[in-house]
Amino acid sequence: MITKTKLTVRYAETDQMGIVHHSNYPVWYEAGRTDFIKAMGRSYSQIEAEGVLFPLLELHCKYIQAAKYEDVVIIETTLTKLTMVKAEFSYRVYRERDGVLLNTGSTVHGMVTKELRPVNMKKEKPEIYTMLEKVLEI
Amino acid sequence: MITKTKLTVRYAETDQMGIVHHSNYPVWYEAGRTDFIKAMGRSYSQIEAEGVLFPLLELHCKYIQAAKYEDVVIIETTLTKLTMVKAEFSYRVYRERDGVLLNTGSTVHGMVTKELRPVNMKKEKPEIYTMLEKVLEI
Amino acid sequence: MITKTKLTVRYAETDQMGIVHHSNYPVWYEAGRTDFIKAMGRSYSQIEAEGVLFPLLELHCKYIQAAKYEDVVIIETTLTKLTMVKAEFSYRVYRERDGVLLNTGSTVHGMVTKELRPVNMKKEKPEIYTMLEKVLEI
Amino acid sequence: MITKTKLTVRYAETDQMGIVHHSNYPVWYEAGRTDFIKAMGRSYSQIEAEGVLFPLLELHCKYIQAAKYEDVVIIETTLTKLTMVKAEFSYRVYRERDGVLLNTGSTVHGMVTKELRPVNMKKEKPEIYTMLEKVLEI
Numbered sequence: 001m002i003t004k005t006k007l008t009v010r011y012a013e014t015d016q017m018g019i020v021h022h023s024n025y026p027v028w029y030e031a032g033r034t035d036f037i038k039a040m041g042r043s044y045s046q047i048e049a050e051g052v053l054f055p056l057l058e059l060h061c062k063y064i065q066a067a068k069y070e071d072v073v074i075i076e077t078t079l080t081k082l083t084m085v086k087a088e089f090s091y092r093v094y095r096e097r098d099g100v101l102l103n104t105g106s107t108v109h110g111m112v113t114k115e116l117r118p119v120n121m122k123k124e125k126p127e128i129y130t131m132l133e134k135v136l137e138i
Numbered sequence: 139m140i141t142k143t144k145l146t147v148r149y150a151e152t153d154q155m156g157i158v159h160h161s162n163y164p165v166w167y168e169a170g171r172t173d174f175i176k177a178m179g180r181s182y183s184q185i186e187a188e189g190v191l192f193p194l195l196e197l198h199c200k201y202i203q204a205a206k207y208e209d210v211v212i213i214e215t216t217l218t219k220l221t222m223v224k225a226e227f228s229y230r231v232y233r234e235r236d237g238v239l240l241n242t243g244s245t246v247h248g249m250v251t252k253e254l255r256p257v258n259m260k261k262e263k264p265e266i267y268t269m270l271e272k273v274l275e276i
Numbered sequence: 277m278i279t280k281t282k283l284t285v286r287y288a289e290t291d292q293m294g295i296v297h298h299s300n301y302p303v304w305y306e307a308g309r310t311d312f313i314k315a316m317g318r319s320y321s322q323i324e325a326e327g328v329l330f331p332l333l334e335l336h337c338k339y340i341q342a343a344k345y346e347d348v349v350i351i352e353t354t355l356t357k358l359t360m361v362k363a364e365f366s367y368r369v370y371r372e373r374d375g376v377l378l379n380t381g382s383t384v385h386g387m388v389t390k391e392l393r394p395v396n397m398k399k400e401k402p403e404i405y406t407m408l409e410k411v412l413e414i
Numbered sequence: 415m416i417t418k419t420k421l422t423v424r425y426a427e428t429d430q431m432g433i434v435h436h437s438n439y440p441v442w443y444e445a446g447r448t449d450f451i452k453a454m455g456r457s458y459s460q461i462e463a464e465g466v467l468f469p470l471l472e473l474h475c476k477y478i479q480a481a482k483y484e485d486v487v488i489i490e491t492t493l494t495k496l497t498m499v500k501a502e503f504s505y506r507v508y509r510e511r512d513g514v515l516l517n518t519g520s521t522v523h524g525m526v527t528k529e530l531r532p533v534n535m536k537k538e539k540p541e542i543y544t545m546l547e548k549v550l551e552i
Contacts, residue, residue: 011172011182012165012297016290016345016462022470023288023440027150030437034149034208044149045208048430055480056436061473066530069292070172070183116480150437152430154324154483159426160332161306164299186292194298197337204331204392207430254342287448287458288441303426310425310484320425321484346448346459 001135003036005075006096009067019066025103026059029091032075033107036089040131051113052125054087058108065095065102072096078137084122085111087132139273141174143213144234147205157204163241164197167229170213171245174227178269189251190263192225196246203233203240210234216275222260223249225270277411279312281351282372285343295342301379302335305367308351309383312365316407327389328401330363334384341371341378348372354413360398361387363408415549417450419489420510423481433480439517440473443505446489447521450503454545465527466539468501472522479509479516486510492551498536499525501546 007028015021037044044054067073074096081088086108093103111119121129145166153159175182182192205211212234219226224246231241249257259267283304291297313320320330343349350372357364362384369379387395397405421442429435451458458468481487488510495502500522507517525533535543 008169008172010165011168011291012299014292015287016292016294017467017469018292019469021288022473023437023444025473026437026440027148030149031146034146038208043208045206053431055431055433056475056477058477059436059439059473059475061470063470063472066469068183070176070181149429150435153425154428154430154432155329155331156430157331160335161299161302161426163335164302168299191293193293193295193342194337194339196339197298197301197335199332199335201332201334284445284448286441287444303424306425307422310422314484319484321482344459346452346457 001036001039001078003032003039003077005032005035005077007031007073007075009069009071009073011069014069019068022061022063025061025093025105026107028073028075028093029077029089029105029107032077032091033089036077036079040135042128042131047128050125052119052128053112053114054109055112055116056107057086057110059105061103061105063103065100067095067102073102079132079135080106080137082132082136084120085118087111139174139177139216141170141177141215143170143173143215145169145211145213147207147209147211149207152207157206160199160201163199163231163243164245166211166213166231167215167227167243167245170215170229171227174215174217178273180266180269185266188263190257190266191250191252192247193250193254194245195224195248197243199241199243201241203238205233205240211240217270217273218244218275220270220274222258223256225249277312277315277354279308279315279353281308281311281353283307283349283351285345285347285349287345290345295344298337298339301337301369301381302383304349304351304369305353305365305381305383308353308367309365312353312355316411318404318407323404326401328395328404329388329390330385331388331392332383333362333386335381337379337381339379341376343371343378349378355408355411356382356413358408358412360396361394363387415450415453415492417446417453417491419446419449419491421445421487421489423483423485423487425483428483433482436475436477439475439507439519440521442487442489442507443491443503443519443521446491446505447503450491450493454549456542456545461542464539466533466542467526467528468523469526469530470521471500471524473519475517475519477517479514481509481516487516493546493549494520494551496546496550498534499532501525
């Protein structure tokens with residue numbers, strides 16, 4: 001499963017270099033992840049309401065080309081790794097107008113309770129685990 | 139002219155109160171303003187390229203109800219005042235699901251060159267001034 | 277009581293106009309408020325832990341002069357109004373180097389529980405109310 | 415050379431998980447980098463004024479422990495790699511109160527002109543290159 005999230009670059013996301021500030025890409029990845037999880041069949045809001053959180057353990061970004069104000073960008077999201085306690089999502093960000101690849105990245109997430117205690121998803125939340133397993137990129 | 143801009147609340151926009159942090163509303167207003175100006179016939183990117191900037195002089199927000207993660211919100215934008223050197227935009231933000239009004243606000247903008255020198259729009263940029271005049275809310 | 281909070285402008289806070297994006301001032305006000313409340317004798321973290329939140333009802337900003345990357349700015353914070361259910365803080369932001377006033381503003385806050393139910397501070401949290409009363413600007 | 419930058423966690427930097435949102439760490443790294451470059455003898459503002467920019471090519475973060483609102487954090491910054499066209503900075507973020515390590519990361523930067531054309535620093539800006547060389551961690 002691959003989901004596509006479309007965003008228009010905000011003025012507030014630019015910096016004095018005249019391009020999108022690099023700290024916005026993880027925020028865009030998150031918008032992509034929100035859509036991906038929703039497309040899986042259960043929104044991340046619902047998963048949180050069931051007491052499971054996916055905080056970041058790692059973040060990796062490669063900046064290839066700059067995005068600019070008012071550019072329409074597409075974030076492609078996939079689930080690229082899954083263990084009983086961790087999940088990795090990967091992202092490709094490109095400009096809609098001409099398909100130019102701007103950025104690629106990945107995020108590794110733990111799975112924890114609201115008190116930040118690790119959850120063995122396969123055992124404690126088998127239903128969510130099965131959903132994730134089905135959409136894992138092979 | 140009223141434009142409507144649709145956004146999905148990002149996780150990064152929430153704070154530990156569990157609601158959207160108040161500093162995001164001016165950013166959403168700006169997304170609304172971007173769409174409004176584009177609908178006027180010339181994008182703000184083009185206006186900047188012609189050497190005119192609209193920096194903020196004033197910002198006013200009223201917070202009525204909280205927005206939450208994954209809420210779809212609509213920003214309605216109108217141009218409510220126009221003089222030769224200033225423009226005021228007004229905004230209404232509501233939740234798409236049930237139409238509940240979340241926030242209202244306004245921004246007052248100067249019109250300046252890249253060197254931040256005030257521009258008399260009517261005289262120096264009559265074409266842009268006329269565009270603004272046509273979409274002014276009466 | 278007036279508190280002074282010193283911040284160095286971050287690159288991420290600039291936009292393509294080459295100045296600090298206007299949405300950062302409410303974040304700086306909040307840093308000022310954090311210091312003000314702490315100076316009052318009880319940190320906002322502690323107040324939240326006691327179950328009282330101060331969400332924004334209103335925000336007003338006047339932008340006088342632009343701040344730039346690496347500028348050191350001072351935020352002066354005062355408590356300018358207090359009722360049993362609301363508080364207003366006011367702010368002056370100036371550049372440390374030359375004392376030039378960059379921005380003034382105010383925020384009006386409700387006082388609520390974690391479930392966002394209004395709290396009559398004078399009755400339900402007299403100790404915190406008294407602390408606020410003592411530092412109110414007259 | 416190691417520089418230490420002290421910051422107090424802002425409320426706006428938290429998310430609904432009750433911890434600092436992961437997208438703030440690259441912003442903190444940047445604050446660390448600003449101090450590091452300044453300590454080198456020439457501020458990044460000055461380097462930009464001379465026509466050289468250091469945009470990001472890569473970003474890597476490891477999240478070890480969560481930072482919370484009002485925590486005082488220290489960002490330690492070092493220059494860990496230098497070639498004629500690239501530089502890598504590394505960061506350690508820890509809580510001042512108890513020294514607990516919260517986050518480590520690195521950023522790889524290109525060196526370019528304002529038009530985003532790569533600059534061979536050693537040839538075109540030998541003075542800045544030499545400054546960087548002197549503070550390179552070995």
